[in-house]
Amino acid sequence: MTRLPALIVLTALTLPAVAGAxxxxxxxxxxxxxxxxxxxxxxxxxxxxxxxxxxxxxxxxxxxxxxxxxxxxxxxxxxxxxxxxxxxxxxxxxxxxxxxxxxxxxxxxxxxxxxxxxxxxxxxxxxxVGSGARPATPVQAPAAPAASAYDAVMTNCAAKAGGVLVCTATLTPKR
Missing domain, CATH: 2.60.40.1240 (Immunoglobulin-like)
Known part of the structure; x- marks a missing residue:
């Protein structure tokens, strides 16, 4: 198993608001x-x-x-x-x-x-009910453990029903 799935699981646990409409x-x-x-x-x-x-x-x-x-x-x-x-x-x-x-x-x-x-x-x-403003700049995801081989940046975040926050995640390998 690579470190990428572990990071995704960690991100899902760190951002519990991700769910369906x-x-x-x-x-x-x-x-x-x-x-x-x-x-x-x-x-x-x-x-x-x-x-x-x-x-x-x-x-x-x-x-x-x-x-x-x-x-x-x-x-x-x-x-x-x-x-x-x-x-x-x-x-x-x-x-x-x-x-x-x-x-x-x-x-x-x-x-x-x-x-x-x-x-x-x-x-x-x-x-x-969120504000009418949409985030114009990327929202930085919570820091992953030092063992992670990737940096995660969350963009295009939008508040959804039930406290759900839906974002696009970009994972970039650490150098």
Whole structure:
């Protein structure tokens, strides 16, 4: 066994936040919550909808509700489907089996966390809300033991649902 797998295991143990997105599943497809973050108008949550069939699909704001820490239900005020312009009206798009579609919901409230975000009544719990800023510079990974033969640099880090931090790792042999 080389030292590379040991470093990867060490990094996984050092960064316990690495995990999958939260998901709600319906008969026609699934929504994976990618991230929620603060924006000027409130809070934006990004989902990937993966359809199970080819069809014309419409999305509407009333399907998306965030629950504030005080228990208020905050319906989405607008949606953006496949990076289109924001709209408060139902939005339609042709979907294809297993081809994800980005759906963003804009909630008119600021938050650092949502106890619940629902999609058509199905709950995703304990949703963290990050800042709107994305890291522009690489984040240095925690130092590996001196025995490691590699340096690790984490880049493109993004906060995801459930306290998950997803990054790209670059491993460079030490010289």
């Amino acid at each position: 939260q998901r709600v599943v319906f008969p026609n497809g699934a929504y994976d919550l990618q991230a929620c973050y603060g924006v000027e108008q409130g809070t934006k949550c990004d989902f990937l909808y993966t359809p199970l069939e080819e069809r014309s699909m419409f999305f509407q704001t009333s399907w998306f509700v965030a629950v504030a820490v005080d228990g208020r239900n905050v319906p989405a005020q607008a949606l953006s489907v496949a990076n289109a312009n924001w709209t408060a009206y139902p939005s339609s798009i042709k979907t294809f089996r297993n081809v994800p579609v980005k759906v963003s919901a804009l909630f008119p409230t600021s938050a650092t966390t949502f106890p619940v975000v629902t999609v058509s009544g199905s709950a995703i719990r304990n949703v963290p």
